[in-house]
Amino acid sequence: MSEKIGFLFPGQGSQSLGMGQALVEGRPDLRKLYEDASTILGYDLAALCFEGPAEQLNKTEFTQPALLVTSVVALRALGSGLEPVAVAGHSLGEYSAIVAAGGLGFQEAVQLVQKRAKFMAEAVPPGSGLVAAVLGLAPEVVQEACREAQSEGVVSAANFNAPGQVVIAGEKGAVERAIELVKAKGCRRVMPLPVSVPVHTALMKPAADRLLPFVETASLSDLHVPLINNADAKPLTTVTDIRESLIRQLPSSVLWEQSIRIMGKMGVTTFVEIGPGTVLTGLVKRILPEATLCNVHNPESLEATLSTLGKAA
Numbered sequence: 447m448s449e450k451i452g453f454l455f456p457g458q459g460s461q462s463l464g465m466g467q468a469l470v471e472g473r474p475d476l477r478k479l480y481e482d483a484s485t486i487l488g489y490d491l492a493a494l495c496f497e498g499p500a501e502q503l504n505k506t507e508f509t510q511p512a513l514l515v516t517s518v519v520a521l522r523a524l525g526s527g528l529e530p531v532a533v534a535g536h537s538l539g540e541y542s543a544i545v546a547a548g549g550l551g552f553q554e555a556v557q558l559v560q561k562r563a564k565f566m567a568e569a570v571p572p573g574s575g576l577v578a579a580v581l582g583l584a585p586e587v588v589q590e591a592c593r594e595a596q597s598e599g600v601v602s603a604a605n606f607n608a609p610g611q612v613v614i615a616g617e618k619g620a621v622e623r624a625i626e627l628v629k630a631k632g633c634r635r636v637m638p639l640p641v642s643v644p645v646h647t648a649l650m651k652p653a654a655d656r657l658l659p660f661v662e663t664a665s666l667s668d669l670h671v672p673l674i675n676n677a678d679a680k681p682l683t684t685v686t687d688i689r690e691s692l693i694r695q696l697p698s699s700v701l702w703e704q705s706i707r708i709m710g711k712m713g714v715t716t717f718v719e720i721g722p723g724t725v726l727t728g729l730v731k732r733i734l735p736e737a738t739l740c741n742v743h744n745p746e747s748l749e750a751t752l753s754t755l756g757k758a759a
Contacts, residue, residue, distance in 0.1 A: 455719075455726075517539065517542040539721065548670045578639060598623040666689060668684055677700075717740070
């Protein structure tokens with residue numbers, strides 16, 4: 447069974463109040479991950495994740511460290527007996543995936559993600575960006591609408607998530623214009639997303655430039671299983687490739703649908719989403735309907751996942 451598993455790690459939009467709390471209550475030793483992260487971050491991360499306030503948890507500079515740490519908590523709860531064929535993470539989740547693949551130590555990952563989140567939040571003035579999911583249109587039609595709306599400012603396709611789901615992001619006025627255009631082109635539904643900065647657009651280039659020296663000097667190791675990266679949907683294992691990919695990731699689109707299809711071609715038949723929520727599980731269901739889907743975000747889902755993997759072993 448082990449040769450057919452892929453690990454997936456969620457990104458922004460998967461956060462919710464209470465995330466990680468039940469896992470820590472079941473495994474008190476895992477609380478140390480929150481404590482170690484809190485020392486680095488300078489605030490009580492467990493309290494923010496478990497109790498909020500939600501407005502703070504939804505701010506990029508707090509969301510990203512919270513998701514990374516909660517995902518690593520879920521990974522440790524799952525245990526070390528499973529060896530995936532490959533790992534992938536959606537945007538911020540790429541850092542959790544690199545930790546899972548042995549490329550980055552936990553504390554260094556927290557430090558890097560704190561800087562990434564800060565630089566991203568500072569790249570655009572608060573309230574000036576907008577992120578929305580466009581449902582029911584072909585990717586090329588969404589891209590055409592974004593091109594047409596660029597007279598209003600920066601807007602582009604940020605995430606190619608699944609068949610019929612493309613996330614667009616950019617400057618507020620330009621995104622609003624693109625939303626009008628996709629609706630005119632037959633879009634079924636547009637959903638604003640709880641992401642406070644326009645990720646994976648040209649607006650993130652300044653953040654990428656500021657992050658570069660920190661990624662270049664971070665203690666990375668070659669991965670023991672491949673990472674299917676966001677920017678190219680290609681399997682990466684070397685430190686050189688990972689460093690370059692993490693910088694390019696910020697202003698580049700997330701090629702999620704393509705990444706999942708690549709994992710399928712690598713032989714992955716069971717996908718385990720590790721971390722808050724089940725957003726990625728839903729996307730994989732639309733990309734590879736025949737895949738076995740598991741997730742680990744609380745004790746019940748952990749037990750169900752271990753049972754599924756045990757039965758299939």
